[in-house]
Amino acid sequence: AQSVTQLGSHVSVSEGALVLLRCNYSSSVPPYLFWYVQYPNQGLQLLLKYTSAATLVKGINGFEAEFKKSETSFHLTKPSAHMSDAAEYFCASLSGGYNKLIFGAGTRLAVHP
Amino acid sequence: GAVVSQHPSWVICKSGTSVKIECRSLDFQATTMFWYRQFPKQSLMLMATSNEGSKATYEQGVEKDKFLINHASLTLSTLTVTSAHPEDSSFYICSARDPSGGLSYEQYFGPGTRLTVT
Numbered sequence: 001a002q003s004v005t006q007l008g009s010h011v012s013v014s015e016g017a018l019v020l021l022r023c024n025y026s027s028s029v030p031p032y033l034f035w036y037v038q039y040p041n042q043g044l045q046l047l048l049k050y051t052s053a054a055t056l057v058k059g060i061n062g063f064e065a066e067f068k069k070s071e072t073s074f075h076l077t078k079p080s081a082h083m084s085d086a087a088e089y090f091c092a093s094l095s096g097g098y099n100k101l102i103f104g105a106g107t108r109l110a111v112h113p
Numbered sequence: 114g115a116v117v118s119q120h121p122s123w124v125i126c127k128s129g130t131s132v133k134i135e136c137r138s139l140d141f142q143a144t145t146m147f148w149y150r151q152f153p154k155q156s157l158m159l160m161a162t163s164n165e166g167s168k169a170t171y172e173q174g175v176e177k178d179k180f181l182i183n184h185a186s187l188t189l190s191t192l193t194v195t196s197a198h199p200e201d202s203s204f205y206i207c208s209a210r211d212p213s214g215g216l217s218y219e220q221y222f223g224p225g226t227r228l229t230v231t
Binding site for chain 1: 117119145147154155156157159162204206208218219220222223224225227
């Protein structure tokens with residue numbers, strides 16, 4: 001069965017430091033992969049998506065992610081964290097048939113001064 | 114971009130009553146909508162897939178008689194929690210798929226509805 005694993009339920013960084021949120025997927029076919037951000041009591045906002053085009057995907061708010069087939073990974077990075085980046089981040093993949101989104105457990109990012 | 118709204122944003126109801134949550138696609142027609150449930154500090158759990166004009170497809174373990182889903186038009190899906198109990202308290206999020214878009218599989222999420230059952 002298809003699954004998405006996010007390593008680290010909590011990540012804490014200093015303002016200005018590199019942000020790295022890890023995501024690994026399992027899929028028997030090339031997946032479509034997504035990163036979403038959720039602020040408290042809000043819905044999900046799409047940060048970026050991989051659709052089998054370029055392996056390095058740039059998204060909003062300075063985030064980017066690289067699809068690595070050999071590692072079955074799609075890690076999210078941002079060179080310099082900002083206080084406003086503190087939120088919950090979800091990695092997701094589309095299941096076979098592109099009907100259902102499979103979500104990882106989420107990673108809560110804290111940014112401290 | 115595609116916008117999805119939910120109403121209400123939060124609701125408090127008494128145990129045993131029913132509550133209806135609306136999900137609307139504001140600037141596109143959504144043949145397929147999805148309903149998710151999210152417990153505090155947890156991920157989203159897909160409850161059901163709703164297709165316009167047909168019965169919803171429920172995920173395993175979701176009580177279809179308790180969580181009634183209706184997708185009567187291309188812009189509106191509703192989730193009714195019947196005979197609500199405190200354990201139904203949760204954050205409910207809907208999403209909609211725009212088949213006319215370039216990426217027809219992409220889902221657009223609503224802002225969520227916080228349900229508290231007392």
